[in-house]
Amino acid sequence: MNQERRKLLDRPILLAIPLLIGLFITRSPLLMTSLAPTQDQPWADAPIQLITTPQYETKKTDIFTTGATHMALLHNSIFRGYNSIFQQAPFVQDAEKSDFIGYSLTWHKFVKSHHDDEEVSLFTKVEEVLGDKTIWDETHKEHGTRQAFLPGLAQFEQYLKTLQSAKDFSGAELQRIMGSFQVPFEAHFHSEISTIANLAKHPNAPKPGSPEEAKAALTFKTWGKSTVSKAGNLDVVPFFLMNLDGTVEDGMWANWPPIPAPIKWGLVNIGGAYNHRWWKFSSCSGGKPRQLHALHSAK
Helix, strand or coil: CCHHHHHHHHCHHHHHHHHHHHHHHHHCHHHCCCCCCCCCCCCCCCCCCCCCCHHHHHCCCCHHHHHHHHHHHHHHHHHHHHHHHHHHHHHCCHHHHHHHHHHHHHHHHHHHHHHHHHHHHHHHHHHHHHCCCCCCHHHHHHHCCCCCCHHHHHHHHHHHHCCCCHHHCCHHHHHHHHHHHHHHHHHHHHHHHHHHHHHHHCCCCCCCCCHHHHHHHHHHHHHHHHHHHCCCCCCHHHHHHCCCCCCHHHHCCCCCCCCCHHHHHHHHHCHHHCCHHHHHHCCEECCEECCCHHHHHCC
C-alpha cells in the first residue's frame, strides 16, 4: 500500500468529505427543477384564499398589527401547503405516492404543532399582556369553536397513516377528507389574524414606547422564532420555507423571516436534504412560486 493511500485511510474524514458532498448534490432541494407557474394550470393560491397581511393593508406598525402580519405570513405558508396537496392529490403517479404521503403528513404535523402551540403558549400570553381572558370570545361566536376543524384534520392523518400500501393512496379520497374540514379551517386561520390585529384597539393595549409594549413585542418575537423549529428541523422547517412566496405584496416580505441568508440556505438545502424527495411537491423555491410538480408531470 503506497504512502498516499495509507494517509487517506489514517484520516477517514478525508474519505467522508467527497461522499458527503456527493450525497448533498444528489439530495439538495437547491438542484430541484423549478418552473414558474403558468396561467393554464392551478397553483397553490386556491381553493383556500390566502391572507392579505394587516401591515400591507393598513400600513400600521403597532405590535399587534405586526404580530398579526407575521402570523398571516406563517398561515399563508400553511395555506399554500394545503392548496398544493389538494391540487396535486389526483395527479400523483404511483412511483411518487410514498413521497407525496410524506409531504402531506409533514403538513399535518405543521398544522397540529402550530395550533397546539398557539393554544398552550401564545394565546394565554396575549391574555396576560392585556389582562383580559375574553379576547378570543368573538372568534368563538363567529366560527363556533377553535376546535371545529380538528376532527377532519385527524381523519386526514389517519387515512394517510393506515394505508396498507402507498399505491392504495387515492387522491380523490384525500380531497374528500380535506373538503370536510376546509371551511372551518380556513375561517379559523383567517379569523385569528383579524382578531390579533384588532387588539391594537383594546383599552389595555400597551402604549407605544412603554416597557409593556417592549415586553409584548418580545412575546410575539420569541414565540415566532420557536413555533416552527420546535415542530421539526428536518421536515416542518423545510416545508415552511418552501411554501413561502416572497414575491407577494410588492415583495415586501422577500426577506422574511429575518434569518441570515447562510442559515436559511442551510435549513432548506442541508436540513431539507434528509427528506429530499418530498419537496418536489412544494409550491415555492427560493421564495418564488413554482409549478406544482404532479400537475406538470401529468401533462
